[in-house]
Amino acid sequence: MLQKIEGIVIRTSDYGETNKVVTIFTREKGKLAxxxxxxxxxxxxxxxxxxxxTHGSFLVQSGSGLGTLQQGEMLTSMRHLREDLIMSAHAAYMAELLDKSTEEKKPNPYLYELFEQSLHYLNEGYDAEILTAxxxxxxxxxxxxxxELSSCVNCGSREGRFAFSIRENGFLCHRCFEIDPYLLPLSQAAIKLLRLFYFFDLNRLGNINVKEETKKELRKAISLYYDEYSGIYLKSRKFLDQMERMQSLLNKEQEED
Structure with missing residues (x-):
């Protein structure tokens, strides 16, 4: 049966000498190959x-097994994103995280909008590290x-200084710090951003201006949390970490010069 779908290519793999298996995250039907x-x-x-x-409109033929991609029309090329190595690495990480976190043929319009909007912001040159976070x-x-990011996970307080507890699964206020000797002390700027990123509507994103030290705090907190609870290993994360280390070294060399 022929049908038209809108979607974004999240993964391709070679099949034989001339063919590809293309995985598309679609608005209407979720992830399809x-x-x-x-x-x-x-x-x-x-x-x-x-x-x-590639964000496109695709004409596909589906059957009992693997469907066939007949033709497609590009809606957004994401050209700037693909031409920039750092932006492309962040997009690849998002795509792999989406891929590993979803099953085929499970529609999720919210998730489609989140991914599409994130790629558009990347393509427009917004801060890649913050968009990824x-x-x-x-x-x-x-x-x-x-x-628990809206109050202290132990006492429920919304007032005071906070830190992030991986073990307790959320924020602890200064009155409850002794509960977790391994809690992650974060600046209050990083605490506010973790809370904001979790709750706010991405469509309302304005200008982003976050200090490098705060970005490092966010990266550490989010990575540790994913490592502890997600059970997801991503090859693109390793590549992204290597690129960020190289960028950090380049920045240091420029400062010293």
Whole structure:
């Protein structure tokens, strides 16, 4: 049966010498995989439409097994995103996190909008590290994780200084710090941003200006939380960490010069 779907390419893998298996996260039907015959040929009409992060309208033929991608029309190329190595690495991480956190044929319009909006912001040049942190915080609910970020996880207080407790699954106020000797002390700026990223509407994102020290705090807190609770290992995270270390070294060298 032929049908038209809107979606974003999140993964491709080679199949034989000339074909690709293309995984598309769609608005209507969730995650779907299709055979794109001849897509590896440079002159194929499917070559450009099956590039990672392409937002398009696809004509597909589905059956009992793997469906077939017949043709597609590009809605957004995400060209700037693909041309920038750092932005592309962050987009690949988001796509892999989305892929590993979802099952096929499970529609989730909220998740589709979140991913599409995140890629658009990346393509427009917004801060990639902050967009990735927001995406990670939003994905927690998708994978069934619900840290307590609106009040102290122990006493319920909303007043005072806070720190992040991986073990207790949320914030602890200064009156309850002794409960977790391994709690993560964070600046109050990082605490506010963790809370904001978890709750706010991404469509309302304005100008982003976060200090490098605060970004490092966010990265550490979110990574430790994912490592402890998600059970998800992502190859793209390792690559992203390597790139961030290289960027940090370059920044230090420039400061010293």
């Amino acid at each position: 299709f055979m794109a015959r001849g897509a590896k040929k440079p002159n194929s009409r499917l070559s450009s439409i099956t590039q990672p992060f 927001i995406f990670e915080m939003k994905m927690l609910q998708v994978i069934g994780l619900h840290p």
